[in-house]
Amino acid sequence: MGKKLISFLISTRFTAILFILFPLSMGIGTFVESYYNTTTAKILIYNAWWFELMMVFFIISFTLNIKRYNLFSLKKWPVLLLHISWILIILGAGITRYIGFEGVMPIRENTSSNTFLSEKTYLTVYVDGEIDGQPLRKSLEDDLLISEKTKNYFNWNYDFNDQDFSIEYIDFLESAKEDLVHDLNGEDYLKIVEASNGSRHDHYLKSGQVTVIHNILFALNNNTKGAININYIDGELFINSPFEGNYMRMADQMQGDLIINSNQPLILRSLYNAAGLQFVFPENIINGKFEIVKSNNEVTQQDGLFVKISTNGESRVVGLLGGKGIVNQPKKVKVGNLDFSLKYGSLEKSLPFEIKLNDFIAEKYPGTEKSYSSFKSKVTVIDDPTFDFDIYMNNILNHKGYRFFQASFDPDEKGTVLSVNHDYFGTLITYIGYFLLYIGLLGIMFFGRTRFKDLTIKLERVKIKKDALIILMILFSSAFYAQNDHQHTQTLLNQTDSLIINKPVSLEHAADFGSLVIQDAGGRMKPLNTFASELLRKVSKSDTYKELSADQVLISITKNPILWYNVPLIYLNRGNDSIRNVIGIDKNQKYASFIDFFDDEGNYKISEFLEKAYKSSLPNKFESDFIETDRKVNLLFSAFEGKVLRIFPIPNNSTNKWVSFSDIEPNDFSGVDSLYVKNVLPLYFGALENDIETGNYNNSTKLLESIKGFQTKYGSNILPSEDKIKAEIMYNKYDVFKKLFSWYMYVGTLMFALIIFQIFNENKYIKFLIKVSKYTIVGLFILHTLGLLARAYISGHAPWSDAYESMIYVAWATVAMGIAFSRKSNLTIAATSFGASMILMIAHWNWMDPEIANLVPVLDSYWLMIHVSVIVGSYGPFTLGMILGIVSLILMLITNEKNKKKIKLNLEELTIINELSLTVGLIMLTIGNFLGGQWANESWGRYWGWDPKETWALISIMIYAFILHMRIIPGLKGKWMFNLMSIIAFASIMMTYFGVNFYLSGLHSYASGDKVITPDFVYYSAVFVFLLGFFSYFKYNKYFK
DSSP states (O other), rough: OHHHHHHTTTTTTHHHHHHHHHHHHHHHHHHHHHSOOHHIIIIIITTTTHHHHHHHHHHHHHHHHHHTTTSSSSGGGOOOHHHHHHHHHHHHHHHHHHHHHOEEEETTTTTTEEEESSSSSSEEEEEEEEEEEEEEEEEEEEEOOOTTTTTTOOEEEEEEEEEEEEEEEEEEEEEEEEEEEEEEEEEHHHHEEEEETTSEEEEEEETTOOEEEETTTEEEEEOTTTEEEEEEEEEEEEEESSEEEEEEEETTTTTEOOBBBEEEEOOOTTTEEEETTTOOOOOEEEEEEEEEEEEEESSOOOEEEEEEEEETTTTEEEEEEOOOOOOOOEEEEETTTTEEEEEEEEEEEEEEEEEEEEEEEEOOOTSSSEEEEEEEEEEESSSOOOOOEEETBBBOEETTTTTEEEEEETTTEEEEEEEEOOOHHHHHHHHHHHHHHHHHHHHHSSSSSSSHHHHHHHHOOOOOOOGGGGOOOSSSSOOOOOOOOOOOOOTTHHHHHHTTTSOOOOOHHHHHHHSSSEEETTSSSEEEHHHHHHHHHHHSSSOBBBTBHHHHHHHHHHGGGGGGGGOOOOOOTTTTHHHHHHHTTTOHHHHOOOOGGOOTTOOTHHHHHHHHHOOOOOOOHHHHHHHHHHHHHHHHHHHHTTOOOEEEOTTTTTTTEOGGGGGGGGGOOOOOHHHHHHHHHHHHHHHHHHHHHHHOHHHHHHHHHHHHHHHHHHHHHOOOOOOHHHHHHHHHHHHHHHHHHHHHHHHHHHHHHHHHHHHOOOOOHHHHHHHHHHHHHHHHHHHHHHHHHHHHHHHHHOSSSSHHHHHHHHHHHHHHHHHHHTTHHHHHHHHEEEEEEEEHHHTTTTTSSSOOOOGGGGGHHHIIIIIIHHHHHHHHHHHHHHHHHHHHHHHTOOOOOHHHHHHHHHHHHHHHHHHHHHHHHHHHHHHHHHHHHHHHHHHHSOOOOOOOHHHHHHHHHHHHHHHHTTSSSSTSSHHHHHHHHHHHHHHHHIIIIHHHHHHHTTTTOOTTOOOOOOOHHHHHHHHHHHHHHHHHHHHHHHHHH
16 A cells, blocks of 8 residues: 555656646636735635645655656756755745744834734734632634635634633624714714815714814713813704814805804704814714724725634624734623633734834935835844844845845835844745755756756757758748828818928937936936937827927927927827717828817817726727827827926935926026026027028027036936937937837748748758848847847846836847757747747737836846846747747648658757757746745745745746656657647746736736736637647647657
């Protein structure tokens, strides 16, 4: 029996089952977390006993397979390290969960603390009574992981002085509060609502008592000197105030005075104003009692736990408010002659030292109020010895086994919230596992006797005859670009065009204007040319208007915005005639003018449709077009307003704020500076009108230079260098990534066509053209690389910090993999060129914004360079594997008796390259994912938190590991299965990248809150893969099995 069990545990079939069930469970968990919450996902999956049992089975399987495959052999040391590393990583995770602990530590400035609040929530019960006349207390405590969405249960059974009692779970409410509930047997209360600090607060005046609200006394049926007295007399409410005031009845706006020390009828649902406080009595006195209820209108920080206490034949249900990060006073009840004190929430735990917050510093991006660039806590650790330390993002305090991280801060920026972690052994063992994993993965590629080395040798031995290369090109169609058939009716525009087109500002002076630096809404400093380029590309989907450059268009709009009201500049999506009908233009017209969207009375014509579109949780194509059009109209309007021209730095401003001409406040500038900023732009545009006529721009150029001098004088500390400004203008001009999309596709498609033609008619000219295509792709790759370097230089950070940047980086990595294997196969580089073009095409769809933006504080780290570059770079090899899998299945489809020998050689070559590519991708993804764990540990104090991004990356790791091990699993061997799975597995990469970023909630969600419609090509792709796999299977069985 024991031998059979061990045999089963180390069998490839059992391991294969684990590799399927484990990632499947994690995938379900991410959706449970998104639809409900993290706690629900932990209860149902991540912390479930069966899920942890699978991890135990993994340890057993890894351990026994070390002996089975004789991994202690010197030549197999990389594989041995991999198995040991996974064992240590799982063990470390277990220690972290069951021994380590974490919490949060709020501290106000100039105060010290030696306590923190636990991350786990606990039910604490104290039972008080007497034994032999002596008062005694019994303490009970246990952590609870409960959710409103799951079936929860616990039942504590204990005794006190031989008296049995039980505490049983009854119910749980998330986002709960204590509120008044109607009860005829309850007491009298009068509700009062006030909003002194801008937010609504409900209070209840209890009959016979006095209540203090913002230092103002209120009394109900209890005349109190100095209080606002409310009395219920003969069925009516009266108010007597010691303060003068007034009121306004909201129903009809009737107003009246609140006479001091005078009994007046209290008017319900009226806004009273007295003693600097505004308040409303919304309803009459009600009978009720306070109970814990669910808060439907707002999310609260507390939950409600209901338990039943039973003892000595008596039972009572008790409701407790509490939650993570909250410590409430115990609720006291008496049941069966025993006194119970209960509380639910975090525990207050003690540190062996104190931490004092000397100062909290929140730095903001220039000119912004809430756009934070970094935050720092300057603390003193009071211990032996005492020392000072600065805690900020990615810079942690490590003292006596406790690690402190910058987590959050108080809204007034006078207090900090530190994350506290104590997990020395769990982190140590996990990090050792990570280190061995990195060494083992690198060893697989370069050392020892491994599958990767065997494949490399095998590929070298494969001799491929050029006339036997049969590549199907039907999959890849030629690029299609709709030519911009721009024909406009000239009736209304002739006069406008004559003013705009015939007398434009010179290109040279417009470029000089475009080099002026502005401060955008997010605090980024950039040349005006960047806004001008974004304006035209987003509004009109063009780089120019007729023969005018972006700079010429912007300077013309700024100089005379009214001229542009009638210019058809706003691009309307094809197929949506409803927008054209609503604004009243011809259904064939591609562009609309700004004025087309407003009627004679200035009403916005599409507002009715926008209201419905913005309220829709999942906008359809019709609604999405209206939303997109509205954004174009508003962007154009921002240019008309001139508020984007934030070119004037406010002298000695603490936030380095810059303002536009229309935003200047009286106190922003003084003296000569005030006169300058109010007059320089009118003077400039006046001089410009004259210079356009004369063709001599000396006067207007001097005024531009004076503006640049003003910027240097008061804003030099945040002003970009001249080189960086020129680089950004050049980057905008060439828009290299958008052009690379078509260039990659043209060359890649041409190379496919040449390879196909070579099969039937090989000659030296075809060889030469293939070589030219190959080196052209290499040239485009170099251009791609230069574009990434330029974007990094301009932004000041690694060019993979948002969705758009990561996409262009994935395209780069895909081509890089093709070039790496190009010596073995021309097909590979052609395939990756086409694949990169598709990726770049997706990157330039409407829902990805190519605008360069500032980094959020957590991304401002060297970890961005390391972690993201590796993990996103791994998508390139996986993309190559997917493309080669498709081509391989197509080769199987076109196999017949005449060509099967030639195709077999090609199929073998492509499958080997595919496996090598997937191996490289898996190594990069694994290293990148666990580097991300280290980054998370340095930033938030935990290396794993079941965030959907890291979870789906782990799912992808396990899926591709399973695919690479299918060759040792009976029934799953063979080139057809391997290539098909390399295509299907790519869906996990798509989910890791797109799905998490746009569908799930978490730290990596770029579009949290936005509903994203799944593109139709996803469904078409699924059908295509199914049909391709289905029909190629029969050909494979016929000719290759």
